[in-house]
Every structure is written in C-alpha cells, then in structure tokens.
Amino acid sequence: MHAATPPRIAIIGAGPGGLTCARILQRHGIAATVHDCDPSGSARGQGGTLDMHPGSGQNALRQAGLLDGFHALARPEGRQMRLLGRDGRVLFDAVPPEADAEDGNPEIDRGQLRDLLLNSLEPGTVRWSHRLTRVEPLTGGVHRLHFADGTTTEADLVVGADGAWSKVRPLLSDATPVYTGVTFVETGLDHANARHPALGALTGDGTMMALDGNQAFITQRNSHQHIRVYIGMRTDEHWHRHAGLDPADDGAVREALLKRFTGWSPDLLGFITDTDTGYTNRPLYALPVPHTWQQASGLTLLGDAAHLMSPFSGMGANLAMLDGADLARALVDGNTVDEAVRAYERLMLPRSAEAAEGAAEGIAGAFAPDSAAQALAHMTRHH
Numbered sequence: 001m002h003a004a005t006p007p008r009i010a011i012i013g014a015g016p017g018g019l020t021c022a023r024i025l026q027r028h029g030i031a032a033t034v035h036d037c038d039p040s041g042s043a044r045g046q047g048g049t050l051d052m053h054p055g056s057g058q059n060a061l062r063q064a065g066l067l068d069g070f071h072a073l074a075r076p077e078g079r080q081m082r083l084l085g086r087d088g089r090v091l092f093d094a095v096p097p098e099a100d101a102e103d104g105n106p107e108i109d110r111g112q113l114r115d116l117l118l119n120s121l122e123p124g125t126v127r128w129s130h131r132l133t134r135v136e137p138l139t140g141g142v143h144r145l146h147f148a149d150g151t152t153t154e155a156d157l158v159v160g161a162d163g164a165w166s167k168v169r170p171l172l173s174d175a176t177p178v179y180t181g182v183t184f185v186e187t188g189l190d191h192a193n194a195r196h197p198a199l200g201a202l203t204g205d206g207t208m209m210a211l212d213g214n215q216a217f218i219t220q221r222n223s224h225q226h227i228r229v230y231i232g233m234r235t236d237e238h239w240h241r242h243a244g245l246d247p248a249d250d251g252a253v254r255e256a257l258l259k260r261f262t263g264w265s266p267d268l269l270g271f272i273t274d275t276d277t278g279y280t281n282r283p284l285y286a287l288p289v290p291h292t293w294q295q296a297s298g299l300t301l302l303g304d305a306a307h308l309m310s311p312f313s314g315m316g317a318n319l320a321m322l323d324g325a326d327l328a329r330a331l332v333d334g335n336t337v338d339e340a341v342r343a344y345e346r347l348m349l350p351r352s353a354e355a356a357e358g359a360a361e362g363i364a365g366a367f368a369p370d371s372a373a374q375a376l377a378h379m380t381r382h383h
Contacts (some may be wrong), residue, residue, distance in 0.1 A: 078107030
C-alpha cells in the first residue's frame with residue numbers, strides 16, 4: 001500500500017479467509033485487526049476435515065509462509081474417496097499413491113488449520129468477544145463498527161469475512177442465503193478404530209459417500225481416530241418441527257432417521273445408531289448465483305459472506321483463503337484502498353460464480369433419485 005497514511009483495516013470474522021488475509025498483510029508490514037464473536041480461538045469446534053487444493057488453499061498458505069507447517073499437519077491418506085450403494089456395496093474406491101504424498105489435495109482438520117493461522121499472527125491481532133452488531137457509514141469510505149459489548153472502532157476498510165449470515169454484506173447487497181432443499185444431520189464416532197471398527201472400515205482413510213434416492217451418508221476420517229458423519233436428506237427445512245421432534249432428544253431423532261432410511265444396509269445404519277456425539281441439525285444454505293454487487297468505498301466481502309455455496313463444490317475454505325490472499329496482495333500493491341478492492345473484486349467475483357454454479361450442480365446430483373449412478377459416473381471420469 002503506497003498511501004501516505006496506513007489504512008485502518010478491520011476484518012470481521014476469524015475464519016480461514018480472514019486470518020489468511022491478516023497474516024499476509026502482516027508479512028508485508030500492513031496492520032489489520034480481526035474481530036470475532038467467539039470468546040477465544042478454542043471456544044468451539046471448527047468442524048470436519050478440509051482438502052487443500054494446490055491452486056487455492058495451498059497457494060494462499062504459501063503466500064502466508066505456512067505451507068511447510070501445513071504439510072507437517074496434513075494427512076495425504078485422507079484423499080481416499082469411496083462410494084457405496086444403499087446396500088453397502090463398494091461401487092468406487094480411489095486411494096492416492098504414496099509417491100504423491102505432497103501433491104494433490106491433502107486433508108487437514110479445520111481446527112488444526114485455524115490454529116496454524118492463529119499462531120502465525122502477532123499477539124493481539126484478534127479481538128475476541130467482539131460480536132459486530134452494526135456498521136455505521138461515516139464519510140470518505142470510513143465506517144464505525146459497533147460491537148455487542150458497547151465498544152466501537154473506526155476503519156478505512158471493513159472486510160466482511162463473517163460467514164453465511166454476515167453483518168457486513170447488507171451494506172453491499174440485498175441477497176440473503178436460501179435453503180438448498182438439503183439438510184445434514186451431523187454426528188460423530190470417537191476412537192473409531194477401537195470402538196467402531198466396522199464403521200471405520202467402511203469409511204476408510206478419507207471420505208465415504210453412500211448415495212441413493214435423495215438421501216446420503218457422508219463420512220469423513222478426521223485426526224485422532226474421529227469420524228465425522230453427515231446424514232443427508234432432501235427434505236423440508238423444518239422437517240423436525242413438522243414431525244414434532246425436539247432436535248435435542250437424541251432418541252427421537254435416531255428413530256426418525258432410522259425410519260427415513262428404511263431399506264438401507266444395516267451396516268450403514270450403524271452411522272445413525274452408534275453416535276458418540278448426539279445429533280446436530282444442519283440445513284444447507286446458499287447465496288444466489290451469481291452474487292455480485294456494486295463496489296462501495298471502504299467495504300468488501302470474502303469467503304462465505306461473499307459466495308456461500310453448498311459443500312459440494314469442495315472449494316469453500318479454499319476459496320475463502322484465496323480470497324484473503326488476493327485481497328491482501330491487492331492492498332499491498334495498490335495505491336488506495338478503493339483501487340485495491342476494485343482489483344480484488346475483479347478477480348474474486350467471476351471465479352466464485354463459477355464455483356457456486358458447480359456447487360449447485362453438485363448438490364443437485366448428490367440428492368437425486370439416481371444419485372449413486374451420477375456420482376459413480378463423475379468419480380470414474382475424474383480419477
């Protein structure tokens with residue numbers, strides 16, 4: 001940034017995109033403050049495993065000077081992809097060659113990735129317990145940020161990296177996330193090899209999908225022998241409410257899911273019955289495609305705040321991190337904040353629209369009457 005006075009940069013959200021942006025800015029001597037509503041970096045779980053793509057997530061980590069740290073934590077064996085039918089038969093199983101251990105898309109747990117990024121930042125970069133409640137436009141592209149604890153701060157650039165329900169996005173766009181028609185019920189298995197060997201064997205070392213008739217089991221091997229399970233179904237957004245279910249009543253949820261998956265292999269039904277973590281209802285939402293906006297001085301978006309899409313793109317965190325890297329580079333190279341934002345959005349908006357179209361096609365194919373056949377054809381073409 002060639003401005004006479006360093007801009008005040010406020011990044012809202014300490015996810016992978018926001019943290020990547022802050023890290024790269026700091027490497028180039030540009031200060032940024034990250035505001036997050038969590039009380040600390042360890043206050044809650046960060047979700048499942050991520051595959052980092054060479055051209056996006058790994059590219060961003062390289063720019064952040066963290067690629068070696070990533071490879072020390074990553075699990076190349078997690079790239080295994082397995083497809084099963086509803087009868088439990090293996091239809092497709094691709095295991096990456098050992099020789100390609102540092103090529104392709106090795107997996108890393110979300111929590112490990114976040115810690116890698118957090119630990120790379122200068123102390124005090126992240127302001128925890130800072131829940132943004134309002135963004136107040138002032139003059140000259142400056143905005144005043146209001147937080148739930150009553151504090152305020154002013155910034156020359158506000159970066160909305162605050163996810164699906166972004167508080168920054170309404171200043172740029174009227175778009176809101178729309179239900180995709182698919183809900184995941186998340187559960188999990190602890191110490192899988194010892195406690196759940198049969199389900200561990202079905203999962204393999206990476207990701208297993210069993211698809212049929214608008215329903216699915218998707219399981220992911222995480223580190224420390226944990227398996228994250230997503231029980232997917234094309235259903236009404238408020239299916240549990242209409243069924244009179246309390247989502248916190250594990251027994252009732254278990255029975256309802258077993259009823260919905262009548263006729264599936266008893267082996268696969270173990271992913272419903274053998275939970276160690278209970279059940280969490282996760283309806284999937286997406287922003288309209290394409291999601292664009294007119295540039296506004298002192299504001300921009302990255303990651304899910306800019307282009308929320310279904311997980312069937314396989315690109316969510318990768319795109320968020322590439323967004324963060326590209327925005328940081330634009331700020332490093334630009335003469336003004338507005339010039340940098342303009343350059344960044346010219347890159348980000350077209351590629352996110354393309355990825356979102358792919359994600360919409362992916363979820364439509366995975367939750368269709370002939371989803372297993374579609375998935376098998378896709379996997380065969382791409383392996």
